[in-house]
């Protein structure tokens with residue numbers, strides 16, 4: 001996990017678009033690492049869903065989010081880009097947010113210009129803070145980082161509230177305030193998507209949300225548009241929900257799990273995914289036998 005922000009900066013400089021699947025827990029984080037992705041994203045919507053069973057409407061607190069982000073960074077070992085909602089207050093709160101995320105082992109956070117309580121960027125009913133207040137929060141975030149490589153991503157939710165041109169004005173303003181990466185939330189057309197990376201010189205983030213507001217584009221198309229980082233916030237959760245629902249329905253209808261065991265992850269594969277080979281190696285290194293364990 002050490003120097004993960006530096007690793008993320010290097011990945012952002014490399015050719016191509018950096019693809020960061022979104023997760024909210026350690027199991028999903030392990031899958032992303034096993035499947036060979038080089039960066040990971042902590043979704044706020046998925047975190048609210050996974051931790052609380054509630055939607056993304058500003059119910060999670062800063063420390064809960066930082067804690068979850070740290071667990072994901074730890075379980076995946078990957079440079080972690082984490083949702084930090086609005087930064088949880090004014091510039092002073094933002095400073096503390098950056099410090100907490102950084103000490104949790106996160107490489108980057110994104111912070112948006114919505115007022116609190118925020119809502120998922122793809123939902124109706126958003127409101128914004130003034131651009132100058134957001135610019136001050138971005139300056140505070142940049143000042144607060146201890147590792148100069150820690151990546152500050154500024155998000156604007158202005159498209160749905162003030163229109164596309166104002167959203168681009170905000171993005172430019174946030175770039176001047178020091179944001180390393182710009183995230184213009186919920187563009188709705190190819191014209192908008194083409195204009196965003198051209199409007200600023202900092203790298204841009206593409207949010208492949210599942211709402212359908214933003215066109216579903218391939219990684220090649222995202223790259224051709226000039227975006228540098230693509231997040232897939234809830235892809236894995238959306239894939240897991242029908243699978244889990246199907247298993248429960250079969251349990252109900254068949255009264256047993258016997259008929260589905262071939263389709264399920266095997267017990268040993270599950271623990272291997274969770275790092276059992278590493279545990280075995282460590283047990284060997286420290287000579288932790290069953291007898292020794294009995295003495296602890």
Ligand SMILES: C[C@](O)(C(=O)O)[C@H](CC(=O)O)C(=O)O
Nearest residue numbers: 043044045120121122209233
């Ligand atoms: C990026 C996002 O903030 C998230 O929480 O992952 C969400 C994603 C989503 O709900 O699909 C967003 O507001 O876009």
